[in-house]
Amino acid sequence: MSATLRAVSYLPPGHGGSTWDLAVLLHDRRRVRRRAIPLVHGDSVLVDFPQPVTLEDRSALKLDDGRLVEIVAGEEQLYDVRARDSTHLMQLCWHIGNRHAKAQIEREDGNERILILRDHVLRDMLVGLGATVTEASEPFAPMDGAYAHSHGSDEHALLYRK
Secondary structure, three states: OOOEEEEEEEEOOOOOOOOOEEEEEOHHHOEEEEEEEEOOOOOEEEEEEEEEEEOOOOOEEEEOOOOEEEEEEOEEEEEEEEOOOHHHHHHHHHHHHHOOOOEEEEEEOOEEEEEEEOOHHHHHHHHHOOOEEEEEEEEOOOOOOOOOOOOOOOOOOOOOOO
């Protein structure tokens, strides 16, 4: 018989705690305020936070009994977009953003790339703009938009976020 447990807090990656179970979630299921989250072993966790939270890969939910549930970003079907140079990358980012598509922008060991959800129309546009586009299957952590926070809080999209 599965149980519904209750989360009382969110712990960011690097929390250092030992986890009891896992929740494997795609990017659009990791932005939560109030929702039941299924766990790998059949139980579920009710999240009811005062403000929306983006659950990061390898973060954790602390349950009311002290146990921890680790959040794992599930693999998604993506396009890996590469540019000729940094200026070209910025231009590609502008075109992706202009279409309100979610994007993960990375730089590792001098290699820059953009990850987007697979969409043949966006792929064709990016190839037409000179990008190299290949299929990828990996966790996706797109940037939160400028308005991902609550408009009723002290934070504003254009102010420095702590």
